[in-house]
Amino acid sequence: MKKVVGVVAAVALVGTAACGSSSGSDGSGPIKIGSVHPTTGALAGVGGLMNDGAAMAVEDINAAGGISSLDGRTLELVSGDSQGKAEVGQSEAQRLIDDGAVALVGTYQSDVTQNVASVAERSRVPLVIDVAVDDKILDQGYQYTFRIQPNASSMGTDGAKALAAIEEQTGQAIDRVSYLHIEGSFGDSVFDAFEKEAVNQGISSVQEITYPATNFSDATTQVREAAVSNPDVIVATGYYPDGLLIANAVQQLNVNVKGLYGIANGAFDDSSFPGAAGPAGEGVLSANYHFDATDDRVTDIRTRFQEKFGRPMETAAMLSYQAVEVIAAGLEDGADADPEALREAISGVSIEDPLLAFSGPITFDETGQNSNATVIVMQVRDGAVTQVFPEEFAQEQIQFPTGGGR
Structure with missing residues (x-):
């Protein structure tokens, strides 16, 4: 196995992706990657960021000389808009493949990714998932789909383990949890894994409260229900809008808990959350995959991204950047832009310098899952998201109970 070649050096340079319409595995023109x-x-904000992250990776790789093992061939990003709809994502993926894309990255939503993965499998073109958590995507036995981030069950399991570790580190008992999550396979699978592991970690009570995936505009009822069991911690799994609603409701109802703790929560580790939530966000904890804020290469990429696009580079966009690097590593290792050869090469890559806070290199097991993907814990401190656990990635010590907790 081989680490990324010509990719790490690329972040020190700013380049522009080569233009051209010919591409693919015929040995001429830029190699097309579909995004x-x-x-x-509704999800255009994060979707646009992710497409920009992929585009920046292509530019950086091209600026560093392209794919050296293929005589410096450049990459070209071709983009598709899923509109947040599974059937549209599927047709867009097929369009990009028909246009010559030899690999795909995407898609943020699990249901869309499931459809895109089926297209990739049928077309025998590799898909590198940047964000999509549902276990079922890789449970299909697909050979052409790879995922960098942790899956739903591991996030639920690791989220429970991290909560128990916080209890041990701070000496604050965590016996009862109320768990709010979005309806559907995403929320269900994270919750189920958490509940199972919570028993192993000595958490005696886990109360489940769900909320709808659409037309959810007020979390007051659900948070009030969560408070009935007098929990030590309220846990929340969902997307950005609902996470913000939950944090605001916890503050407005003055719920007396030791902390609000997100697992796979799309809001609590987003850099815009502290400003949007105001006092309701201060002290909120989040167990999630996250870019490694202690890494110099990450800092450089994020700085250049902000300068180029005028907005912060969130973790989802960093994963899109990394997904392109995975494909570039496969192209380097396999020295072949044919999609089937590229799939074989990606299955054996080992990227020793992941951009996320993982404890080991990016490598894929037989299902296509990154073997070393895990979560870390962040906390909103003085209006900013800060890494607090585990120690190897911590920027500051965790505060628990959080502000106003018992």
Whole structure:
């Protein structure tokens, strides 16, 4: 196995992706990589960021000389808009493959990714998942799909382990948990794994409260229900809008808990969350995959991204950047832009300098899951998201109970 070649050096340079319409595995023109994300609709904010992250990776790799083992061939990003809809994502993926894409990255939503993965498998073109957590995607036995981030069950399991470790580190008992999560396979699978591991970690009570995936505009009822069991911690799994609603409701109802703790929560580790939530966000904890804020290469990439696009580079966009690097590593290792040869090469890559806070290199097991993907814990401190656990990634010590907790 081989680490990324010509990719790490690329971040020190700023380049522009080569233009051209010919591409693919014929040995001429740029090698096309398809990007499928929700660039319009309710999730356009994060989808646009992710597409920009992929585009920046392509530019950096090209600026560093392209794919050296293929005589410096450049990459070209071709983009598709899923609109946040599974059937649209599927048709967009097929369009990009028909246009010559030899690999795909995407898609942020698990249901969209499931459809795109089926297209990739049928077309025998590799898909590198940047964000999509549902276990079921890789449970299909697909050979052409790879995932960098942890899956739902591991996030639920690791989230429970981290909560128990916080209890041990701070000496603050965590016996009762109320768990709010979005309806559907995403929320269900994270919760189920958490509940199972919580028993092993000595958490005696886990109360489940769900909320709808659409038309959810007020979390007061659900948070009030969560408070009935007098929990030590309220846990929340969902997307950005609902996470913000939950944090605001916890503050407005003055719920007396030791902490609000997100697992796979799309809000609590987003850099815009502290400003949007104000006092309601201070002290909120989040167990999630996250870019490694202690890494110099990450800092350089994020600084250049902000300068180029005028907005912060969130973890989802960093994963899109990393997904392109995975494909570039496969192209380097396999020295072949044919999709089937590229799939074989990606299955054996080992990227020793992941951009996320993982404890080991990016390597894929037989299912296509990154073997070393895990979560870390962050906390909103003085209006900023800060890494607090485990120690190897911590920027500051964790505060628990959080502000106002018992």
